[in-house]
Amino acid sequence: MKLFILTFLNGLTLAALYFLVASGFTLVFGLMRNVNLAHGSLYLLGGYIGYDVGQLTGNWFFGVAAGTLAMAVAGVLLQVLVFRWMEGQELRQTLVTIGISIVAADLMLAVWSGNTYQFSPPDWLIGTTQLPIVLAHKSDGTAVLLPYPTYRLFLLAAGLVIGIGLWLFINKTRIGMMIRAGVDDRGMLDASGINVHVVFAIVFAIGAGLAGFAGVVGGTALSIAPGEDVRYLLASLVVVIVGGLGSVTGAALGALIIGLSEQFGLAYFPTYGIVLTFVIMVAALAFRPQGLMGRARA
Amino acid sequence: MTEAATSATTANAPEAIPMAIIGHLIAAVLLLAFPLVATDFFTFQIGAYTLIMGTISLSLMLIAGYGGMVTLAQMSVAGLAGYMIAIFGTSAGGTALGWPWFLAIPAAVIIGTLFNVTTGFLAIRTEGIFTIVITLAIATALYYFAQQNYDIFNGHSGFASVAPAHVLWVDWRAPKPFYFLALAVAALSYTGVLYLTRTPFGLAMQAIRDNARRMEAIGFNVPAHRIAAYAVAGLIASVAGVLLVWFDGGISPGSISVDRAIKVLIIAVIGGMRHPAGPFLGAILFVLLQNFAIDFVNPERFNTYIGLAFLIVVLASPDGLLGLLAKLGRSAPAAKSLP
Numbered sequence: 001m002k003l004f005i006l007t008f009l010n011g012l013t014l015a016a017l018y019f020l021v022a023s024g025f026t027l028v029f030g031l032m033r034n035v036n037l038a039h040g041s042l043y044l045l046g047g048y049i050g051y052d053v054g055q056l057t058g059n060w061f062f063g064v065a066a067g068t069l070a071m072a073v074a075g076v077l078l079q080v081l082v083f084r085w086m087e088g089q090e091l092r093q094t095l096v097t098i099g100i101s102i103v104a105a106d107l108m109l110a111v112w113s114g115n116t117y118q119f120s121p122p123d124w125l126i127g128t129t130q131l132p133i134v135l136a137h138k139s140d141g142t143a144v145l146l147p148y149p150t151y152r153l154f155l156l157a158a159g160l161v162i163g164i165g166l167w168l169f170i171n172k173t174r175i176g177m178m179i180r181a182g183v184d185d186r187g188m189l190d191a192s193g194i195n196v197h198v199v200f201a202i203v204f205a206i207g208a209g210l211a212g213f214a215g216v217v218g219g220t221a222l223s224i225a226p227g228e229d230v231r232y233l234l235a236s237l238v239v240v241i242v243g244g245l246g247s248v249t250g251a252a253l254g255a256l257i258i259g260l261s262e263q264f265g266l267a268y269f270p271t272y273g274i275v276l277t278f279v280i281m282v283a284a285l286a287f288r289p290q291g292l293m294g295r296a297r298a
Numbered sequence: 299m300t301e302a303a304t305s306a307t308t309a310n311a312p313e314a315i316p317m318a319i320i321g322h323l324i325a326a327v328l329l330l331a332f333p334l335v336a337t338d339f340f341t342f343q344i345g346a347y348t349l350i351m352g353t354i355s356l357s358l359m360l361i362a363g364y365g366g367m368v369t370l371a372q373m374s375v376a377g378l379a380g381y382m383i384a385i386f387g388t389s390a391g392g393t394a395l396g397w398p399w400f401l402a403i404p405a406a407v408i409i410g411t412l413f414n415v416t417t418g419f420l421a422i423r424t425e426g427i428f429t430i431v432i433t434l435a436i437a438t439a440l441y442y443f444a445q446q447n448y449d450i451f452n453g454h455s456g457f458a459s460v461a462p463a464h465v466l467w468v469d470w471r472a473p474k475p476f477y478f479l480a481l482a483v484a485a486l487s488y489t490g491v492l493y494l495t496r497t498p499f500g501l502a503m504q505a506i507r508d509n510a511r512r513m514e515a516i517g518f519n520v521p522a523h524r525i526a527a528y529a530v531a532g533l534i535a536s537v538a539g540v541l542l543v544w545f546d547g548g549i550s551p552g553s554i555s556v557d558r559a560i561k562v563l564i565i566a567v568i569g570g571m572r573h574p575a576g577p578f579l580g581a582i583l584f585v586l587l588q589n590f591a592i593d594f595v596n597p598e599r600f601n602t603y604i605g606l607a608f609l610i611v612v613l614a615s616p617d618g619l620l621g622l623l624a625k626l627g628r629s630a631p632a633a634k635s636l637p
Contacts, residue, residue, distance in 0.1 A: 035427045037434070090427045091368065095567065095612045098560055102605035110599065230556045234438040237431050245428070274446055278439045282420060285432065289423040 002135055005146060007267040008260070009131075013152040015259025016159025017218045021232045022239040022251040023166060024210035030183045030246030031203050033090050034083055037097040039211055040233030041104040046071040046212025047219035047228070048108060051117045060121045060220070067216035068209045075208025076201050083204075084197065101229065109226050119220040125151045155221055162210070163252055170248060179203060183246060238277060242284045244294025253292055326485075333477045342473035342545075348578070348585045349480040350545060353487050353538035355565040355577030357531040360491050363571035364500065365527045366507030371417045371433040373562045374440045375532050376539025377554030379410030383543050384457035385450065391457045391548070399463040407536040414532025418525045437559045445551040456550030460543050471544060480541055484578070487534045491574045494530065503527055557601075564608045570620025579619045583607075 025039045046067035054063025078100075086092050128147040136144045170176040178199050181189045190196045214232070215224065222228075235258065240246075243254025261280055265273030284291060333341040358372045386395050387402035397405070417436055421429045444451040462470035462479075470479055494500045506513045506520055514520050543549050552558075561584070569580025584604065591600050615621050 033427075035431055037430075091430075092612060092616070094427050094430055095563075096609065098563070099605050099609035099612060102557075102560065102564075102608070103602050106599060106601035106605065110602075230438065234435060234442075234556075237435045237438075241431065241435060245431075270446070272443075272447065274439055274442045278436075278443070281435060281439075285420050285423055 002146065003267060005133060006148075007263050009148055009152070010267075011260035011263035012256075013155045013159075013221070013259075014263055015255045016156045017214060017221065018232075018235050018239050018259050019159050019163060019252050019255035020210055020214035020217065022236040022243070022255055023163070023248050024207035024214075025236040026240045026243070026246055026251045027166075027179075027203055027210075027248060028207040029240070030248075031179055031186075032079075032083070032200055035090070035094045035097070036207070037094060037233065038078075038101040038104060039097075039207075039236055040229035040231070041101045041108075042071045042074065042208050042211035043215040043218070043232045044108060044224060044226075044229040045074070045104065046215030047224035048112050048117070048215075050212070050216030051119060051219065051224065054119060054216075060119065060125075063119070064213065064216045068213040071212025071215070072205040072209030074212075075204040075206075078208070079201050079204040080197075084200070101233075105226065105229055108229075114226055116223050116225040117219070118223050119216070121151060121220050125154055129153060151221060155217060158217055162213075163248075166248055175199070175202060238281050240291065241281050242291060244291025247291070247293040250291055250293030329481055329485075333474050338473040341477045344585055344589060346473070346477045346480040346541075347545060348581045349477075349484040350538050350541045351562070351565060351585065352569075352578035352581035353480075353484045354535050354542070355562050355569070355581060356484075356487055356491060356574055357535040357538070358562055359566045359569075359571050359574060359577045360494075360531045360534070361527055362566065363576075364495055364503050364507065365524060367421065367429045367524065367527075368563070369417070369421060369433040369528075369531075370430060370559050370563060371414065371421075371437045371440075372531065372535045373559040374437045374554050375410045375414045375417075375535040376542055377444075377549065377558075378413050378440065379406045379536035379539035380460075380543030380546075380549045380553065381444070381451060381457070382406035382409050383540050384460045384549050387460065387463075389457040389548070390459040391452050391455055393452075394457070399465065403540055406540055407533065410536025410539055411529060411532040414535065415525060415529050418528025418532075421528070422521055422524045434556070434559070437554070438556050441551055441554050441556060444554060451551075454551065456548060456553070458548035460546075460548050462544045471547075476541075476544070480545075483537055483541060487537070488574050488578070490530075490534070495574075499523070499526065561604075564604060568608060568611050568618050570618030572617055572620050572624075576618055576620045579623075583619065 021039070021043055024042075025036060028034055028036050028039075049070045050063035050067030052063075053066035054060050057063070082096060082100075083093055086096070127150055129150045130145040131148050133146040134143040135146050138144060168176075170179060178189060178194055179202075181192075181194075182196065182199055186196060189199070218232070219228070239251055239254035239258050241254075242257055243250030243252070257280060258277055261276050262273060265276040269276075288294075332345055336345065354372055354376050357375070358369060361372075362368045383389075383402055383406045384391075384394065386397045386405050387399065388394055388396050395402075417433060420436070421432050424432055444456070445454055447453060462476075470476055495504070502513065502518055503523055503526075506518065506523055510520050542553075546553060565580040565584045566577045567580070568583060569578065570576035587604060587607075588600060591603060611618050617624065
């Protein structure tokens, strides 16, 4: 029972992290039809920058802010300097993101070497919190509560807050309305007098910023090292394949399914864990190629 | 996606046949004479490796250039076949079954081919860029599975001491025999692909690439053609994968990493996807850079250079080296370049 609850909680926190990474990926795709295969690189670079700033200033929150902002700027630069010049050429854009991810991975290896970095979050985030889940009762009747790492609870909360924030932003604000209109019909949005390129840049900034944020926050939960870029790129890919490319709700649902299945796979049949994730992806493709929340495209 | 569907190009322009024959003859003579003049290092590390990587890239080019579906799973197919050689045949590290070569090789090739057919079944449910996403996910999943799984794939360490059997009293891993083995496989695959593109199947394939909907309306079975393309590409990649595991002398998850899967794409794109010769041209440049970049640039930054070269090709010359050559001379374009 304890294993089950712990696995469930671990799955939830992993899902929160996957959601943070994949929501940016899917947001960018939804509007710009740009499969940004350099999204994992943004995650890792955000993590490294966050680590450096955190060490330099001694404040972990500055690190989070720096990683997020730096990647948001990087995202705008990518959009303005690269992708804007090849709009509509989806395959070419994707190939360019592959090239960027290769170069970025190698340059990051040059700057930060192959070491594994561990963040130092503030003290109140380290340690464990007693969850109101009774595991057993001692002989004197006091309940033994389930301890759980505080930081992972923080991660879960961050995922929830960002998810809700993103939903409000897309569904309740004017810019969100423009984004939704752009997803449906880019040409029409352009024709109604809205500067599409500004909308594109904003979306890319949010998408990349979320990747950078996830890099610091997720890197703190686990660690950051070369190869993490590919890991989170794969996670994003599978999450959006299951959830539906272009849908933030789909990303949340996909992240939940993949995060839970990965942790349960790891806990109950360790050497075949990845197979479970894969089977889910195949099932999604077989029965709903556009993903759970995706819309079929002509 | 839309671009590939709407812009129909001439599939098989009439070729200047004498020129093509002369070019192929020159290439054949050079390739056959190469090990006679080259050192063992050049024969094995450069020559054979180029031919193997070129063949794997050729299998990608077959799907991407003639089929219009960019897949990233070809290295996984080759790697899986290599793993099967290590598992069915003799190897050190994990549990090997010790089958003789004439059983192990067909088994490995069949499993590799079936894997690509399965990949095809999944990938053709989507179009355009989604194919990249799906196949990349499949490639990464196989990589992590091989790394996690100790029962079959022997996890992180993989298998060592994989070598071809001594057949007909020849040590097939000695530089010259191995080079000719790789050359035979490459030449067969190359001519096979070239032949295939002129068959009714190959022409239908290219027509599907140019306009799938129209072909479907005429009555062609579009999914079947696409899966058949995956099957042929799977066969080519599997055979090349058997050679690759012999070349490396072993296999581990690193052999099928995402990095390597993408390098297969890089080779094809740098070489050009208009003609089956492109992947081999790309492989020559790639292998030479990999081995000799050490002499004029910082060898540790090889990936940066190859990544930049890839970016430049994608941004500036979508037809790769072939496109450059075509500008110098005039060669007939067969397959369509990437948009």
